[in-house]
Amino acid sequence: MQEMTKVTTQLQAEFGQEKAQMQTTISQLQTALSQVIKGFVTGQEYTHGTYYGGPANYLCLPNNPELSNRTGPGRSLLYGTEYQNGDVFKKGAQNEDVPCALCRSQNTSTTVMIPGEMGNGVRINVTLLSPKDKKIYDEGVKKHRMNIYVSDLISVHRTLDPNMVDPRCKSIIYNENLDPCTVIIPFRDEAWSLLIRTVHGVLDRTPHSILEEIVLVDDGSTEDDLKYRLDLYVSYLPKVRIMRLQKSLGKMAACQKAVDLVKTTHFALLDSHSEVYEGWLQPLLQRLTENPKLFVTPMVGNIYPSTLEYFYHYPKDLYKDFMAMTFDFFLYQQWSPFKKEYIKTLKPTEPIRYVV
Incomplete structure (x- = not known):
């Protein structure tokens, strides 16, 4: 009996030491992860395992000796230097391959690429991918129906072409x-880069005077990335909080849970894989100020699933370029033009009555 007690005491002591050591390790990891995430959130630059300081104006990819020793086709595909042979490109006006935006690195004289900047799409030559990367590429498309491999290459602070917005609206x-206004973004197992880019798009392109907060509604996500990692990331962002539901209720029911708790007069609903442009919210709030009973919706751009290109052109002819979403007798979605008589009564910058 005494021997058993002795063994038990010894095991408890060893377990206590291991537990203390584990807690210390976890604390160190949390501190390190917190510093790294804070750096990325604030736009700091990490390249080759070294922090150079200052805001990063291009996407920094991790150093990979295997890739950095390569030359010729493929190096620029993942490493971001030496643009060669159209490894990463977009389609031009004549359907020709043209490179993505280029700029100079802050700490080297090497020309580096900025995938996705100005809303440009990114096309990947999948034949140059390693088997491991090809698997990641395919799994992302299959799981999210969007090219997550490309999305992960694009900065969460990427710029959009300011010329997309009608100059008359800017005036x-x-x-x-x-x-x-409160912005509500429901999500369930959304890809990390898509969700974070949506959040930063709202923060970067919405005046803080009219943005009360962003509420991320977790509709029962099961992905590990969207648990502690997201909590930690959001803790460094202003005016962003997470509302977690115990089980999935569906998109609209999840939104309603957040709407029930909104303290502001106005709220906006956004998809978790969308990007807003500069000045997107002011026209909506202006209309609601004029008539609080309205339900308003903006004209926003589309994101092509395969290339992540942000595509939007303001309608130069409302009758030809602007359609109303309708449903036929079989409940299939259709797009129908407005009556010419109605369109002729409108100015290009006036709101259009729409069916909800």
């Missing part, structure tokens, strides 16, 4: 005292 002066 409009909106009320300076618009009521603040």
